[in-house]
Amino acid sequence: MSLRTSSRSALxxxxxxxxxxxxxxxxxxxxxxxxxxxxxxxxLVVVLLGLLALYLTLKAPDDD
Structure with missing residues (x-):
């Protein structure tokens, strides 16, 4: 019975x-x-903000 108890304990x-x-x-x-x-x-937020900044920079009128 001792072997069975120790094997159950190990399991x-x-x-x-x-x-x-x-x-x-x-x-x-x-x-x-x-x-x-x-x-x-x-x-994703950083990329979207970067694209928005790039868009606004390119869309701005020339400083002539």
């Missing part, structure tokens, strides 16, 4: 670590996904 440890790894992987993907989404949003 429970392995299952516990697998659960920890899966939850950690999901949280890591969530955090990195959120971070990359925010960076992508900032880059």
């Amino acid at each position: 429970a440890t392995v299952v516990g670590w697998v659960l920890v790894l899966v939850v950690g992987w999901i949280l890591l993907r969530f955090v990195l996904g959120t971070l990359f989404w925010m960076i992508r949003g900032v880059l």
